[in-house]
Every structure is written in structure tokens, then in C-alpha cells.
């Protein structure tokens with residue numbers, strides 16, 4: 001698999017060519033002795049529930065334009081995962097959600113402009129009290145409200161979201177049994 005380390009042909013510090021690739025996740029420069037790790041990036045997504053529906057998004061941009069995703073994105077430096085997720089939700093669908101409940105995580109591979117990023121995706125579920133303000137913006141083309149038990153997970157853009165969706169269904173079944 002093409003990894004992030006294969007995307008760099010020069011040392012990011014001294015610009016010496018062809019740094020050595022070690023273990024697919026770090027570059028070692030034989031010229032200035034830099035070891036540069038490509039650490040996994042943290043990303044978070046939310047299954048937002050309004051009544052008996054989950055709010056899903058059609059992706060407006062590549063990668064996977066037109067496929068189904070959930071609100072979320074990369075966590076920025078200095079943010080908690082919850083802060084970053086709330087920021088992304090507001091940027092993408094213009095609402096503030098209720099308490100975030102952690103469901104689980106899944107590794108993901110996010111190819112952006114031919115550069116492959118490895119991420120750790122963290123999934124949450126959160127209630128939405130009202131549809132007021134809800135609108136598709138930023139990298140969301142349209143919003144879909146679907147009963148999670150009638151949604152086909154094959155329509156998700158990413159495998160990690162499918163795994164997150166399994167966590168959600170498990171959570172909802174347990175929740176409904178109580």
C-alpha cells in the first residue's frame with residue numbers, strides 16, 4: 001500500500017534527496033539524522049439522532065464525493081476531540097448537538113490529493129433537540145434524515161464509518177431494550 005512516507009522525496013528539514021523509509025511510517029535522513037514520524041491523525045465523527053432518525057451527509061468533495069458520511073473531521077492541534085467534533089458539526093451542518101457519548105474507534109485511510117493519511121477515527125452518538133438551523137454547508141452537499149435500522153451501510157464512503165455504524169446499532173439496540 002502507498003503510505004504517507006512514500007509521498008516525500010526530500011528530507012523535510014535539510015532537503016537532502018531520497019530519505020530512507022523505515023517501517024512505512026517514518027523517514028530517516030542520512031544527511032542530517034532527522035527521524036520524522038508520520039503519526040496517525042485523530043479524526044472524529046458523530047451519529048446525530050433526531051427523534052428516530054440519524055442525520056447523514058452527502059459528501060460535496062473528494063475523496064468519495066457523492067457518498068454518504070457523517071458530520072466530523074480532523075481534530076486540530078490544541079483541541080479536545082469533543083471540541084473539534086463540535087466545531088466540525090457546526091461548520092458542516094450548522095447545529096449544536098447535545099452530550100456526546102463515545103461509541104468506539106476504527107482505523108481509516110484517507111487519500112487526499114494523492115497523499116494517503118492514516119487516521120484513527122473516533123465515533124460518538126449525540127442527540128439533536130431541534131432541526132432549527134440545520135443546513136448543509138462546507139463539504140456537505142445535502143443532509144439526509146434516515147431511520148438507522150433501514151439504512152444500507154454499503155452507502156457509506158468509508159469502511160471505518162461502517163464499523164462506527166455497527167457500534168451505533170449495538171448502542172441503539174441496548175438502549176431500546178432498557
Ligand SMILES: [Zn+2]
Pocket residue numbers: 011012013014015016029030031032033034
Ligand atoms: Zn535531512
